[in-house]
Amino acid sequence: MIQLRYFASLRESLGIGDEQIELPDGVNNLPGLTRWLQRRGESWESALADTRLHIAVNQEIVKTDAAIVDGDEIAWFPPVTGG
Amino acid sequence: MIQLRYFASLRESLGIGDEQIELPDGVNNLPGLTRWLQRRGESWESALADTRLHIAVNQEIVKTDAAIVDGDEIAWFPPVTGG
């Protein structure tokens, strides 16, 4: 299983904050996972196409082509605006 | 009359914090007043010879050759160290 999390405006666009899924067959990096999620439909395709999104794997920001393995927690979010 | 004030280590060296005196005859600027005060004796001569001293006239720092007039408040002090 992998844990997926979506935050802020992205969470609102997708209508979901987090979910657990089986690591899809043949997917072993972020581009693969993103493409797999985008096949869910129009809103996923456009929301995840936003190049300003950051991606964290296991709560560390990573490059958008990072590898993933079973058990990972993967989060997508817009640029941060705290403070 | 003019008001004279001495602060911090200078006050301790001179053994006096403030005094009121008549503006000495012929004295119309700080170098003249300083020379006049230095004639008071050894401790005055050496203490006021310290080129690091600041001088304020009427509570504003001035150049060491500033003019003075009757009624002025004149203060000598070492570099400040507050804060």
Add this chain to the structure above:
Amino acid sequence: MIRVQADDFNTGAELERLRRENNGQAGAMVSFTGLVRDLNEGDNITQLTLEHYPGMTEKALKKIEAQANEQWDLTATLIIHRVGPLTPNDNIVLVVAASAHRKQAFRACEFMIDTLKTNAPFWKKETLIEGDRWITPGNSNK
């Protein structure tokens, strides 16, 4: 020390605690307090909601604090950030750096709040009379 909380914090009580724990070590304590403004881009704000990424937020703040302590000679650091719904003039964030020397305290405090603003997973949403909008970097989150 870092804290992420919905409850308000008391800047004064925090600074007084740090001062008491200081024991004469630090000569300088610099604090930054971030408050909710009632106006952004000319629009009146009625509420500000802070969303965060529980778990990652704490890691990010601890990392920022550790980086500051590596880079400067500090006797104490503190980061408190609130989450959830806030109203104008509410406290949002408190960052404190204490040091023997004031320049170090200033640089460290400013580094921590600057880094927090770009690296810690918090997101602000403003509620205006016309509706809600997410703040994006650059639309006045300075």
Add this chain to the structure above:
Amino acid sequence: MIRVQADDFNTGAELERLRRENNGQAGAMVSFTGLVRDLNEGDNITQLTLEHYPGMTEKALKKIEAQANEQWDLTATLIIHRVGPLTPNDNIVLVVAASAHRKQAFRACEFMIDTLKTNAPFWKKETLIEGDRWITPGNSNK
């Protein structure tokens, strides 16, 4: 606002007052607190005595505050400086700048304490076990 006083001040109470008066205007408040250190040049300090020039001190602090307000866009400023005998860990000085933007608040707060240290007529005398000594600029008054 400026104050010169022998009594202690409460940084927390001052910041909380400024926050309440702020009414959502400022988003950033930066404070500097100067504390008496127990060690200077490796010597143990038992007391620190602050002498000042009554009258001129207040003028100098008001001028510093006015300069900061000319140079930056501030919603509030505060300078409090204590005088008389102090002991290690006591508050010496508090400088606060509030602004809509944090960079302005940082720059203004740092300007005010830097300028105070070079332009306001205060003098520090340390009491060590061996006796008293006046602090001179450079012998660690940083």
